[in-house]
Amino acid sequence: MSRLYDVMPGLNILFNYERKWLADDAKAALSVAAVALPVAIAYAQLTGVNAAVGLYSCILPMMVYALFGTSKQLIVGPDAATCAVIAAVVTPLAAGDSIKHWQLVITMTAMTGFWCIIASRFKLGVLADFLSKPILMGLLNGVAITIIVGQFSKVLGFTFDEKYLIERLGGVPTYLSQAHVPTILMALLTVSIYFGMKRLKPTWPASMFAIAFGAALVWLLNLEQLDIKTIGIVDGGLPLFQAPDFNVGIIRELVMPALNLAIVSFVSMMLTARSFASKNGYDIDADKEFMALGMANFASALSQGFAVSGADSRTAVNDANGGKTQLVSIIAAIIIAIIAICLTAPLEFIPSAALGVVLIIASVHLLDLKAVWKLRQKDKQAFYLTLITLFAVLFIGVIPGITLAVLLGLFQFIRTVMRPTDHILGVDINGVVRSLDTSDKAKSIDGIFIYRFNSPLTYFNSSYFKRRLLEQYARHKDDIQCVIIDAVPCFTHLDLSVMAMLDDLNTIFRKRGVRLELAGRKRQLLAWFEKADIKSGSDGIYVHSDLYLALRINQSKQVTDEEKPTI
Template sequence: MDAVTKDAPNSLLHRFADWFPGLKLFTHYQRIWFKDDLRAALSVTAVALPVAIAYAQLTGVNAVVGLYSCVLPMLVYALFGSSRQLIVGPDAATCAVLAAVVTPLAAGDPQRHWQLVMTMTFMTGVWCLLASRFRIGVLAEFLSKPILMGLLNGVAITIIVGQFSKILGFRYQEPYLLERLLHTPQYLAQTHWYTLAIALLTLMFFILAKLMRPHWPAAMIAIAVATYVSWALSLSEDGVAVVGNIASGLPDFQAPVFELGLMRELVMPALNLAMVSFISMMLTARSFAAKNGYDIDADKEFRALGLANIAAAAAQGFAVSGADSRTAVNDANGGKTQLVSVISALIILVIILFATAPLAYIPASALGVVLVIASISLIDIKALWRLRKRDNGAFTLAVITLLAVLFIGVIPGITLAVLLGLFQFLKVVMRPDDQVLGINQKGILRSLGKSDKVKPIAGILIYRFNSPLTYFNAVYFKRRLLTRIADQSPPVETVIVDAVSCFSHLDLSVMAMIDELYRQLKTQGITLILAGRKRELLAWCEASGVDTGDGGIVIRPDLTMAVRMLQNYKAAVSQGLAPQVRKQDDPDEVLAHSLL
C-alpha cells in the first residue's frame, strides 16, 4: 500500500513533465542564465516585429494580425515545446500557403479572408494534435529533405516575384507565377517611382546595418528609417502604399468560419500545411538541439506545434511554425531556455497594447523588401545542384517539386511533394535492396561483393531482404530469391533467409507466400531455413498453418547458428554419424545430438 501511495505522485509528476517540458525546465532555471536570455529576447523581438508585420501583408490580413500571431503561440510553445532554442512565429512558407488557399475562397472580402485564415490555422493545429496523439510524427518524414529543399526554393521564388508588385507599386492581375512573368514588360511600365525609391532606401539601410553592425537588427533599422521618411514627407499622399491605421489593444474576438462546404476545401490544404510546418520546424529544432547537446521528441513537438496553432487562431492570428531566422538569432545571442520566447512575447504584447500608432506609416514596399530578403535566405540552388552528384534520384525529386510549385501553384506543389515522398517511401519498401551473404577468412558472415575476401558457401545461399515483408512486396521477395537461386553456382541445396531483417510482424499474405516458396523449393530438392526471430516465427507459422515439423520449414535462432548446425550436420552425415531422423523427433534436438 505504501509503495502504491509513493509511486502515485511520481507517476503524476512524470506525466506532468511529459506534457510540459518547458515548465519542467523553468523549475530548474539557473539565475546565471537570465542575462543571456534577456539579451537574446531583445534581439529576437527586434527581428520578429518587422517580419511579423511583413508576413501579415503576405497572408493578406491586417498588419497587427502578424503581431497577434506571435504572442500567444510563443507562450504556448514555451510550455509545451521540447526545444530550448526554437522560436515559433510567422513563417514565409506557411503564410504563402495560407494566402494561396484562402484568397480565392474569400472572394475579395477582407473580413471573410481573416476568418478563413483563422479557420485554416485552427484546422492545422487539430491535424498536428491528431498526429501527436497517434504518434505518427514519422509520417511527416514523407517529405524527405530533397523534396523539402525543392519545396522551399519554389515557395521562396514565388514570394519574391509576388513582392515585386509592392516594391514597384503596381498590382498583379494574374494569380500564377508563370503568367506574371510573361507580363513583366507591361508591369514594369507601371512602376511608381516614389514607391521604388522607398524600397531602395530600405534595401540600402539594411545592407549598411549588416556591414557596419552585423549583430544589430538590420530589418528593424531599415523599416524604421523607411517609416520615418514616409511620415516626414507624407508619402502616402503621393501614392505610396502604407500599412494604415492599426487599433491598439487586444482584438475583438470573432469566431472562425465553420461552414461545411468551406471546411471541405480546407481539410487537405490544412493537412499539407501541418506537414510542411512540422518538417520545417523539426529541421530547425533538431539542428540547434544537436548543436547544444540535447534531444527533442518528434511527437511532443507535433503536439506543441498543434497547440501553438490553435492558440494563434484563438488570438485572431494565423498559422505559425519554427522560425529559423529568429531561432538562429536566439542561439547566436546565447539564449539558454524558452524564457526567451516568454520575454519576447510580453514585449510584443506591450507594443500591441500601447505603441501601434507608428506602425501605420510603414511603407508596403519596405515590407516587400524585408520579405524578399527573408525569402532569399530560403533559396539554396547550390545545395540543390550538389544533390545531382551525390544522389541523382534525390535531385530529380527536388527539381520536380520546385517546378511544380513554380508552375502549378503552391498548394498543388505541396500535394505533389507529399505524394512524391509517399511514393519514394513505398518504392524503398516495395523494391528494397537485397544481398547474398558469404563468409570471410575470419569465419564472419558478410555481404558478397566485388572483393575476393568474402566467399560463398558451397551449396548454401544465405539471403537478406532489406525491408519488412508485407503483402505488397511478398511476391517481389519470392521472385528475387528464386532469381538468386537460379544465378548461384554450384547448385543450391539449402536456402537460409535472414528473418531478422524482413519478418517484423504477422502478415497472412506473407506466410502464405513462404508456404508456397517452401513447397516450390522442396520439389527442387532445396531446404528452406529461416534464421532469427525463432519464437515469433514458430507462433506465426502455427497460426498460419505453415508446417515447421518433420520435413517442413526449418527455423533457427540466428544466421550463425543456422550455418554452423547445417555444416556440422553435413559433416556428420558424410562420416555416417548422423542419426536417422524420425517424424516425432525435434530437428534441433537431432542436430544437437549429432554435434555430440
Template sequence: MVSLLGYQRSWLLPDIRAGMSVAAVALPVAIAYAELTGVGAIVGLYSCILPMIVYALFGSSRQLIVGPDAATCAVIAAVVTPLAAGDAVRHWQLVMTMTAMTGFWCLIASRLKLGVLADFLSRPILMGLLNGVAITIIVGQLSSVFGFTFAQSGLIERLLAVPDYGPQIHFTTLGFSLLTLAVMLLCRYLRPQWSSSLLALTVVAFVLWLGDPVRLNVAVVGSLNSGLPDFQIPEFPPGLIRELVLPALNLAMVSFVSMMLTARSFAAKNGYDIDADKEFRALGFANLASAVSQGFAISGADSRTAVNDANGGKSQLVSIVAALAIAIVTFFLTAPLQYIPTAALGVVLIMASLSLTDFKGLWALRHSDRSAFWLAWITFASVLLMGVIPGITLAVLLGLFQFLRNVMRPTDQLMGMNDEGVVHTLGHNEEVKAITGVLIYRFNSPLTYFNAGYFKRRVLLLLARESSPPTCLIIDAVSCFTHQDISVMSMVGELFKELKRHGVHMVMAGRRGQMTHWLKQAGIRVGDEGILVYPDLYQALRMTRHHWAHEDEAENKGKASPFEYRFSQPGVNEPADLKSHDNDSHGNNQLGETVPDIMASPASVDDSAETPDTLK
C-alpha cells in the first residue's frame, strides 16, 4: 500500500506488463491447484482475484504475488477429503471454512505481534517439509497422468501398488500428458520468457476440442459457471469445525513462513524491508477474502513473484492488474477452459512440484550443519511416511524442540586477550591468551529458569578444569542476563556463595544499572563484599586488576598479583580500550567503535565430563 500511495508515473508500463505476465502464469496454475484441492476449476480462479487485490492494499512487499500454492493445497486436500466423505458440496464448504480459520489465525498472530514466527521454522526443516510435500503431490498426480484411479490413500501404499496399475493405463490420456510435457519443455527451451504452462494447456485443449473429448474418452475440466459465485453458508455439524482448528493453525504457520522466505528474498534483492506483522495481517485478510469469494487458502507464490520481478514490476499494482486480467477470463472467457484435460493439469502440477524439490541442498547440509541435515531429512521422511498434516505437525514440534535445545543447552566460551589488549574467544587464535588468575565466561543464551542450573554447572566445571585455580570469575552479563528471573537470581546467589568458599571473586560485566538493581532486589550483596558489577568487560578487567592488586600488596608485599602479570610482560602495555564506559538509561553496555567485535565464533567446550559438586 505504501508504494501505491507514492506511486510514480514511470512505473505504470512496467507494472502493466508484469501484471499481464503474472496473470498468464497464474491462470493455468490456479486451475491445476483447484484440481489438487478437490474443488472445481473455477474455484481456483476465485482464489486469485480478490485475495490479490486485498494483499495489494495491506501487504508491505512490492514484488510478492499471493495465490494458490502447492503446499497449502496439499494440506487442505489431506484434511478435508476424509471429512467430506465423498460429498462434493460439503468438501467445498469445508475448504472455505478451513480457509477462513487460517485467515483468522493469521490476524490473531498479527494482533499479538507474532511476526517473529517467520523465523520459527528453520530453513532446513522447511526444506524437508516442501520436498516431502512435492513428492506426495507428484505421486498423487500419477493417476491423472496415466488415466487410472488410485484405490490407496497413503503415499507408500500408492508407490508399492504402481506396478499393479500397468494394465489400467489409458494410452490416449497418457498421450495428452506427453504432449503437455513436450510443449512445456520446448517452450522453456525456445521461449523461456513465455508461460509454458499456459501455452501447453492452450495447445492440448485445442487438440482435444478438435478430437472431441467424449469420443476420445479423456477426462476434462468440464463446463464452468462464469460470473460471481453464489454465497454459501456452511451446513455441517460443529464437530467438523473442531477437526479443522489445529490443521488451520498448522496451515497458517507453514503458509506464513513460506511466504516470508519469498517476500524477504525479493525485498533484499530490491533494497527495501518488509514488516513481518503487517505481512501476517495481509495474509489473514487475503485468506478471508478468498473464503468470502468461495475460494481456498492462499500463500505467497514464489514462481509468480519471480515472474513479477523478472518483468520489472515496481509496486503492488502488479497484483491488481493480474487480478483484473484473471477476472475478465473468469467472468467472460470460461468456455475454452472446459476442454483442458485433467491429465494436462496433472503434468502442470508435477512440473510445479519439481520446482519445490531441492535434494541437492538437503544433501549438502551434511557438510555445513549435521544437526540441520538430520532435522531436514527427518521432516522429509515424516511427510512421506505419516502424511502431510502429521508431517507439518512434526515440523512445527521439531522447530520448537530445536529452539528449546539451543536455549537450554547453548554454546559458551572462555575469553582471553591478545597482545593489543583486545578480548577475543580462546581457542581459535594462538595470539589470544588466557589472563592469569582470571576466567572470563560468556553464555550464549538468555538465562531463565530452565537453563539456570546448566549455567551454574558449566561455570563450576570450567573453573575446576583450570590447571591453576583462578581468583576471579568475570561473567559477560550482556549476552545472558536479558531479563529479571527469580530462579536465575537465586542461582546467582548460590553460585556466588560457592565461589566465595573457594576464594574466587565474582564479577559481572555489562548491564551495570540493571544488574545492580536485580541483584539488590534478590538480596545479593553488591560491592566490595559481594558481586562487583562493571559496565563492560574492559573496565571489569581494569578495575578488578586494581581492586585485587591492593589486596595482594597488603597480603603479599613484593609479589606481583595475577592481574598485574598480564600487563607487566615486556612489550605489553595496558590497552587504551581499558577505560570507563557509561551505560545508557537501561544499564546496557555502550562500547565505542574502537572496541573490536568480541562475538567471535564459539569455541568448542567439552561437556562430556562429569560436573563437580564443588570446586577442586
C-alpha cells in the first residue's frame, strides 16, 4: 500500500479522510465549480474549440490531479497562458479546418503530458526553479497583453485580420470604424454586472452571474437578430475518443512547442502550488508534481480536452472557502461533468462579447506592470531580463517569446555557473573561517592564501577558475607559501578537464615554490586523482579532510620551520 501511496499521494489523504473536513470541502468545491465553468468556456473560445471541450478539460484532469498531486489546495484546469500558446501553434497548422484544429489541440496536449512524465521520470523537478521570476513575469505580462488586445475584437464586434499584436494595433482606427454597437452594449452590461456582483457579494462567482445574465437576455429577447454573436451549439454528452486524422508529419511541428508549454506550465503551476503549500504549512514534491501535471494532461487529451496547468484564481477560491483536501477537485469535477453531459443546451446563448469580457478581466489579473517597474529600482539586470521577455512575446509572438524565455533561463543559469562569485578567506578573532571584506572582521593568515569558488567546476568554467585564482593570488603573493582551495563547493563531480587544469595549476605553483592544497572531499578527490593519474601528497597536491585541518597543519608547519636552528 505504501508503494501505491508513493505513486498516488492523494490516495493517502482520501483513504484516511476525516468527516469533519467534508463540509468545508463541499463548500469550496461548489465555489470552484462556479468559477471554473465560465472560465473553461471562455478559454475554449480562446483556444479555438467548442465550449464543451473547455468543460472536458476540467473534469478528468481535476480528478487525476487529486490522485497524483501533492498539493492539497491546487486546482488544475484551463489557463490563459497555456490556451494562448496552443492557439498560437495550432491555428496556422489547422488552416481553418475546425476538426483538424481540435485534433491538433488534443495531440499537443498529449505531447505536453508526455514531456512532463519524462521530466518526472528523470527527476527534473528542479526545472521549477529554471525560469527565474523576472523571466516568468515578462512572459505572463506579455501573454496577458496579447490576450487582452485579441479579445477586444469580440468585445467591439469585429474580427482581426492580422496575426501579430503590432499589426493589430496599427489597424485600430480602421477596426474602430467597424465596431458593432449592440455587441459593445452587451459587453458593457457584462462588465457592470461583474463589478456590481463583486461589490455587493464579493464571495459569489461574479463571472458566472455576468455570463448567465447575458445568456438569459439573448434567449429571452432573441438578441441574435441584432447580430450579437453567441458561442453557438455546444455538443455535450460524454466525450468520445477520436484518433487524430491528419498527416503525421505535422506532429514534428508540435514537438518543441509542446516542450516549451510543459516547462512554462510546470513553472507557473509550481509557483502557485508552493505559495499555498507554504501558507497552509506543508511541503510539495516537485518531481511528483511533474508527474501529476503530465497525467492530468494525458487525461485531458483522452477526454478530448486541451492542455491544463495550475489555476491560481481557482486555487485561491478553494483556499478562501476553506478547502482542506483534494476531494474539492473531485466534487467540483463531478458538478462540471453533470453540466457537460446533461445541461449544455443553455450554453449556446452565451454571448461571445461576455466571454471576451471575462477573458480580459482574467488577463488583467495576470498583469503586474507595477512589479515589473519596481524591479528597475531593486535589480536592473532582472528588470532588463523581464523587459526582453515581455517585448519578445509582444513583438515576435507567444511561441517565439516562450522559446526566448526558456533560452534566457538557460543562459542565465550557464552564466551563473560559468562566472560565479569567488572569495578570499581568512579567520576572525575566534578562529572561524570567513570571507575577507571591508568590514575587517576576518584577517588573512601569514603565508597562507585560501580561495573559494562558488560554483561546481566543469569543463566550461575551469579556465575561468584558473584565471581567477591566479589573478587573486597575484594580488596577495607576498610571502605566500601555500595556496588552499576550499574543495567543497566546487569539486562536486569528476571532470577530466578539471583534473588536467588542476595539474597545470600545481605545476605553476611548484615552480614558484608554493604548495597547492585542497580542503574537503578528501576520499572523492583521492579517487579522482588516481583515475586522472595525478599525484597527491608531497609529490603532488596535498588533500585534507576540511579547511580547519588544512590550516592547523600549515600553521604547525610554519611554527616548526621558525623553530629550526639557522646554520
